[in-house]
Amino acid sequence: MIMKLAAVTLDCADPMALATFYHRATGIPLADRSDDEFAGLRGSDGFFFGFQRVDGYRPPSWPGQEVPQQLHLDFDVEDLEEATARLVEWGATVPDVQPRPDRWRVVLDPAGHPFCLTIPRGARAD
The missing domain is CATH 3.30.720.120 (Signal recognition particle alu RNA binding heterodimer, srp9/1)
Known part of the structure; x- marks a missing residue:
């Protein structure tokens, strides 16, 4: 390594x-x-x-590129709906564009950084 x-x-x-x-x-x-x-x-x-x-911080404009996202994080969750709802309670937002809502959920943190919630590979029915 x-x-x-x-x-x-x-x-x-x-x-x-x-x-x-x-x-x-x-x-x-x-x-x-x-x-x-x-x-x-x-x-x-x-x-x-x-x-x-x-x-002068400007949040990324996901999915557009006016202000590129530069990076994003992925987090494993047991339940997409439950995790999304809890994060929204704490200030996150869910953009309308969701490329694969059956497999992952794009969420924006309170500062606008996009990140993804996903079911761990071994736990989902692929």
């Missing part, structure tokens, strides 16, 4: 709000906060999920 993924950091307008959203969604504990500029979560395996404030 040459590399091991150790961290992912997302740009946003409000790091603490986005860290709180992802803490609620993943259960990964809040681990770092420096003023209003940065917040982060750290998993028990050491993985770090960071959120940094960027002046």
